[in-house]
Amino acid sequence: MPKHILVAVAWPYANGPRHIGHVAGFGVPSDIFARYHRLKGNYVLMVSGTDEHGTPITIAADNEGLTPRQVVDRYNQVIGDDLYNLGLSYDTFTRTTTLNHYQVTQDVFRTLYEKGYIIRQETMGAFSATTGRTLPDRYIEGTCPICGYHEARGDQCDNCGHQLDPADLLNPRSKIDGQPPVFRETEHFFLDLPAFAERLRQWINKQEHWRPNVRSFSLNFIKELKPRPITRDLDWGVPIPLPEYEQRDDKRIYVWFDAVIGYLSASIEWANNRGTPEAWRDWWQNRQAQHFYFMGKDNIVFHTVIWPSQLMGVFSDGQYAGSAIGAFAEIPLQLPYNVVSSEFLTMEGKKFSSSRGVVIYVNDFLSRYDPDPLRYFLTIAGPENQDTDFTWSEFVRRNNDELVATWGNLVNRTLTNVYKNFAAVPTPGPLQPNDEALLAEVEGGFASCGELLEAARFKAALTETMRLAAQVNTYLSDQEPWKVLKQDRERGATIWYVALRCVANLRILLTPFLPFSCQQLHEYLGYEGYLAGPLNFQAYTEAHGMSHRVLTGDYESWVGTWAIADLPVGQALREPKPLFKKLDERVVAEELARMEEGRK
RNA sequence: GUCGGGGUAGCUCAGUGGUAGAGCAAACGGCUCAUAAUCGUUAGGUCGCGGGUUCAAAUCCCGCCUCCGACACCA
Numbered sequence A: 001m002p003k004h005i006l007v008a009v010a011w012p013y014a015n016g017p018r019h020i021g022h023v024a025g026f027g028v029p030s031d032i033f034a035r036y037h038r039l040k041g042n043y044v045l046m047v048s049g050t051d052e053h054g055t056p057i058t059i060a061a062d063n064e065g066l067t068p069r070q071v072v073d074r075y076n077q078v079i080g081d082d083l084y085n086l087g088l089s090y091d092t093f094t095r096t097t098t099l100n101h102y103q104v105t106q107d108v109f110r111t112l113y114e115k116g117y118i119i120r121q122e123t124m125g126a127f128s129a130t131t132g133r134t135l136p137d138r139y140i141e142g143t144c145p146i147c148g149y150h151e152a153r154g155d156q157c158d159n160c161g162h163q164l165d166p167a168d169l170l171n172p173r174s175k176i177d178g179q180p181p182v183f184r185e186t187e188h189f190f191l192d193l194p195a196f197a198e199r200l201r202q203w204i205n206k207q208e209h210w211r212p213n214v215r216s217f218s219l220n221f222i223k224e225l226k227p228r229p230i231t232r233d234l235d236w237g238v239p240i241p242l243p244e245y246e247q248r249d250d251k252r253i254y255v256w257f258d259a260v261i262g263y264l265s266a267s268i269e270w271a272n273n274r275g276t277p278e279a280w281r282d283w284w285q286n287r288q289a290q291h292f293y294f295m296g297k298d299n300i301v302f303h304t305v306i307w308p309s310q311l312m313g314v315f316s317d318g319q320y321a322g323s324a325i326g327a328f329a330e331i332p333l334q335l336p337y338n339v340v341s342s343e344f345l346t347m348e349g350k351k352f353s354s355s356r357g358v359v360i361y362v363n364d365f366l367s368r369y370d371p372d373p374l375r376y377f378l379t380i381a382g383p384e385n386q387d388t389d390f391t392w393s394e395f396v397r398r399n400n401d402e403l404v405a406t407w408g409n410l411v412n413r414t415l416t417n418v419y420k421n422f423a424a425v426p427t428p429g430p431l432q433p434n435d436e437a438l439l440a441e442v443e444g445g446f447a448s449c450g451e452l453l454e455a456a457r458f459k460a461a462l463t464e465t466m467r468l469a470a471q472v473n474t475y476l477s478d479q480e481p482w483k484v485l486k487q488d489r490e491r492g493a494t495i496w497y498v499a500l501r502c503v504a505n506l507r508i509l510l511t512p513f514l515p516f517s518c519q520q521l522h523e524y525l526g527y528e529g530y531l532a533g534p535l536n537f538q539a540y541t542e543a544h545g546m547s548h549r550v551l552t553g554d555y556e557s558w559v560g561t562w563a564i565a566d567l568p569v570g571q572a573l574r575e576p577k578p579l580f581k582k583l584d585e586r587v588v589a590e591e592l593a594r595m596e597e598g599r600k
Numbered sequence B: 001g002u003c004g005g006g007g008u009a010g011c012u013c014a015g016u017g018g019u020a021g022a023g024c025a026a027a028c029g030g031c032u033c034a035u036a037a038u039c040g041u042u043a044g045g046u047c048g049c050g051g052g053u054u055c056a057a058a059u060c061c062c063g064c065c066u067c068c069g070a071c072a073c074c075a
Helices: A020-039 A055-064 A068-085 A099-114 A193-206 A212-224 A255-273 A297-314 A362-368 A371-380 A392-421 A433-443 A445-454 A458-479 A481-487 A489-509 A515-524 A586-598
Strands: A004-009 A043-050 A092-095 A118-127 A140-143 A170-174 A182-191 A290-296 A338-342 A345-347 A388-390 A535-541 A547-553
Touching: A004 A020, A004 A255, A020 A043, A020 A068, A020 A290, A020 A338, A020 A345, A020 A362, A020 A371, A020 A388, A020 A445, A020 A458, A043 A068, A043 A255, A055 A068, A068 A092, A068 A362, A068 A535, A068 A547, A092 A255, A099 A118, A099 A182, A099 A255, A099 A297, A182 A297, A193 A212, A193 A297, A212 A297, A212 A338, A255 A297, A255 A535, A255 A547, A290 A297, A297 A338, A362 A371, A371 A392, A371 A458, A371 A515, A388 A392, A392 A458, A392 A481, A392 A489, A392 A515, A392 A586, A433 A445, A433 A458, A433 A489, A445 A458, A445 A489, A458 A481, A458 A489, A481 A489, A489 A515
Parallel strands: A004 A043, A004 A290, A043 A092, A290 A338, A345 A388
Antiparallel strands: A092 A547, A118 A182, A140 A170, A535 A547
């Protein structure tokens, strides 16, 4: 019985290009997971988009002499291209500046407001003296009133570690233009998190399948919940859908409140775009559906506390959830089933830092290297359980000694031998026990690797699959078919047949991790169609006349399935070429020099 | 300051009560079909330090050293 699986992927922030640490955390793992479930025959809906509101966008715009709209248009394009080039198979990768997203966000806000979960409160806010915009705490610096440190931030002193209120700073000034901030009373809307505390506690307590750190961190976090402000004094964001605010352009919904709503709005957009406007309910108003969220560890509370509160608050009400009829009627919006958070990737032992030049952007990386080696590295050596380090020398080594040597070479030696000697899948003679044993072990990968993938243990899953590839190399070394073929053509053909069948199965087992090279292999083996793909961009124009680009794909046309591969005897092979390139050791020095150059 | 995470073979990392693991690097050997790729064997660790619980601890508890992260109006 196929399951409905929502793969909800963190929304990359559109204030600049994304580096490989970002895609290591949310992108590659979520795509492996989605591709696996599609191959299994489950109904996968994978959604995300660029997150385009908030103060950093307006600052980036000021710095570059552009409007916020121009900034997000540029980086939506860049980031979308990156994800496409990495083969991240979103059903819908959209953006938060669509009309649809504004409408869904406003509906959630209005529904929560009408149900009493959003309250108004006057607060003291800091504003830029020059632009009049909200000045977030971290953009204010001054002298720490406790230790006298001169560069304390508004929210915390980095020297003595005390938490601060920006109003306490001595000589406060804006980090953006150096001017002292203006403090004044301002009304804001607050999400009443304490109203959800007990429901959250009970719900999180039951989630024993979550990674332990996610669960305990969240349980700890909800011990002291306060109402959380969800609006900002800013002219860039989703307007507040109340009569007295709708025409004002100085107060908007806080970027985090609307960004998580993107998971829902993108699902609704997906359904509209494909002409089945109710189809999103199969995932959102279906108690059997499972929702998996992928993000970096810095985002955990937004996905385990704040977003679930919003969902609990809306429940089955509002313009969208409340309009359900038939089987979907009065079914509450589904809460996360699992929240898969990753740790952080570092770069040559340091934190990624665009300003300090300690960075490699995805588009820069892919201009010189192929996507599959990057996907391989980020899976086998990525920050799944703890922070891990990206180094160029380790990347070259993993590529040359593991990906190329173990898997690439197995494919290449098998295909070139079979192509040269038979040009097609050879007819085997009777299989011997060691032939059967190898096939059984490799075919067992569908169960062993599949189990690991379902548990979101990507590193272990890939390790297991690579172990199987190494087993086939061992088999070939033992059997020496290139020798046997000279004396006993039938036995030689049998050995190559067995190896080829293993390769055909590994082609499927590795597809979630290495979609591009597995497609290539699929074709060399003489199969037709898309093993898993293709991705494409579609432009959609909304009611207000503006159009935007969506990354999507024709995944229903896939011919791959997560099951023992059928390899018809006599199927003609295509002339093979190596799947991967071996990298020269010199690229390590070149890339380090390039990074050094960027730091100047 | 509070909370949390890490410290396991030369390197990068698995491993949450039962004789210490993988990959790479190293040494030796086999093969030479294949992108000088592959296969085998060997060597290599008092699992940060000290104490405790247990028949049994890398794994649970306490203390310490050390590195890192989070601490909510940055996303």
